[in-house]
Amino acid sequence: MSSLIKDLKITIKSCKLVQPLETHExxxxxLSNIDQVLNFNVERVHFFDANLDFNIECVADKLEFAFRTLLSSYDFMAGRLNFNTLEKRLEIDCNAAGAVFVVAESELTMAEIGDLEYPNPAFAQLVVKIECMETEDKPLCAIQVTWFKCGAIAIGTTxxxxxxxxVSFKxxxxSLASLVSGKPLAFxxxxxxxxxxxRSPPRVEFTHPELTQILKDHHQTDQTLIDSTSSDLEFKLYQLxxxxxxxxxxxARNQGKEGPWITTFNVVTALVWICKALATTSKDKTNEISTILYAVDLRSRLQPPLPNSYTGNAVLTAYAKATYDQLENEPFGFIVELLHQGVARLTEEYARSVIDWGELHKGYPKGDIFVSSWLKLGTMEVxxxxxxxxxxGPVVHPNKDIILLTPQMKGKxxxxxxxxxxALPPHDIPHFETLFHKLLLI
Incomplete structure (x- = not known):
């Protein structure tokens, strides 16, 4: 989209470290073996229409106070990551060093920045770039509130x-919204x-082809699930x-078996898996295997189940595999069922085996495509x-291996x-779109 606004004309009014209102020992x-491989930042922007009852000073003051109050209960969010050389693993030093709070203004109206759903790289100006901060120890959490000329606001979280x-972020x-309203914590x-x-000793009871070991002479901090490197890529948004x-x-029903696995996530993921895999491979690799990864929430799969108030990472990466020939020629319902089998595989026993594998091998999931779904998080209802x-939605950075699924705006x-x-290399986009529209029409 050549008409995208590339500069939101942001002025930073204040930037400070804020400490918890009440500090603990x-x-x-x-940090679990699930947490260990997720050492990267997640950036989101929340856009709000103008409300005449709230000016920038009011919003900023209420947010800052609520944020500091919340950090009293979430003390680790004001801490710092530390690599424990004795244990050879990451941990959080809950030292109350602080989180970041920024107040900013834009010279533009929210209408002028265009389609909020399109992954505009300029939205990175609405969040705090923690990794770019000139501090020795990097904060683990940040909030930026940006006021637009029309009175609308954006709250960027990192x-x-x-x-x-x-789920924990929601x-x-x-709780942040509840505290801003003068109410107690939601949870x-x-x-x-x-x-x-x-477990002690670790027990790897399943094969784990979705996992790969960390290279020798590398700390676990050096390699994670998300590879931030990318070549020249072009962002695309497809709306279903x-x-x-x-x-x-x-x-899927007509070309497979009827079943509970015919869900929105599975059919959309099957569509993008087929199109992405076939658009980016050559004809001489039809018998090679494509691996797709996607996150599954473990909370309801444990006995007893974990409550939603569990704060951490309670997700593991499910996988499905197919040859390029299968992706091209098998019925659509077959591919959908493969995705369901990947979820069904993630029993509590399998999850414990993955965690124990991580204890022994210090590795992480590896695949050709990773699908991250924001469809059921419910953050637009807060x-x-x-x-x-x-x-x-997320602030998106170019990566050829990651596909994001987000809900569409209400009122459309x-x-x-x-x-x-x-994001795709430009030369792969025509083939991807041909496959995408063909599958929608057949």
Whole structure:
């Protein structure tokens, strides 16, 4: 999109470290083997329409106070990552060093920045770039509130993924909104990660072809699930309406077996897996295998189940494998069922085996494609005193291996649909789009 606004004309009004309102005794926080491989930052932007009852000073003051109050319960979010050389693993030093709070203004109106759903690289100006901060120890959490000329606001949040997953972040956001409204925490966080501690001795009871070992002479801090390097890529946004999704479900039923696995996530993921794999491989590799990875929440799979107030990473990466020939020639329903089998595989026993494998091998999931779904997080339903977000979503950075699924904005004719966000080398886009539209039509 050549008409994208590339400069949001942001002025930083204030930037400071904020400490928890109440501090606790300093401690080291154990991080599970699931947490260990997620040492990268997650950036999100929440856009709100103007509310005449709230000016920038009011919003900033209320947010800062609520944030500091929240950090009293989430003390690890004000801590720092530390590599324990004796244990050879990451941990969080809960030292109350602080989180970042920024107030900024834009010379533009929110309408002038264009389509909020499109992954505009300029949205990176609405979040704090923690990794770029000129400090020896990097904060684990940051909030930036940006005021647009029209009175609309954007709240940009950044957190290191070792601190929490998407479900935990939604609970964090609900508590922040509750405190801003003068109410108590929505949930009291449960932050003991030892529920996912490896067994002693570790027992790897399954094969794990989705996992790869960390190279020798590398710390676990050097290699993670997300490779941030990328070549020249072009962002694309594909919008699937509810009708498109229903057609894909119908195709899966007609070309496979009826079953509970014919879900929105599975049919959309099958679509993008087929198109991405076939658009980026050569004809002489048809018998080679493509591996797709996607996150599965473990909370309901444990006995007893974990409550939603569990604060940490309670997700593991499921996988499915198929040859390029299968992706091209097998019925659509067959590919959808492969994705379901990947989820069904993730029993508590399998999850414990993955955690124990990590204890022995210090590795991480590796595949050709990683699908990250924001469809059920529900963060657009979180109510602040100035309203619910008009839209929120991740700040997207170019990566050829990651595909994002986000819900569409409320109030659109396509409400209930799915946004597919990806980055591709420009020469692969025509083939991808041909396959994409062909599968939607057949």
């Amino acid at each position: 300093r401690r080291s926080m154990f 957190n290191n993924h070792t601190t929490m997953d998407g 609970v964090f956001l609900e 009291t966080p449960i932050s003991d990660r030892r529920v996912f501690e490896a 309406s509810q009708k498109d999704i229903n057609n894909l479900k119908g195709k 109510e602040f005193p100035w309203g619910r977000p008009k839209y929120n 004719k396509k409400e209930g649909g799915v946004n597919v966000i990806l």
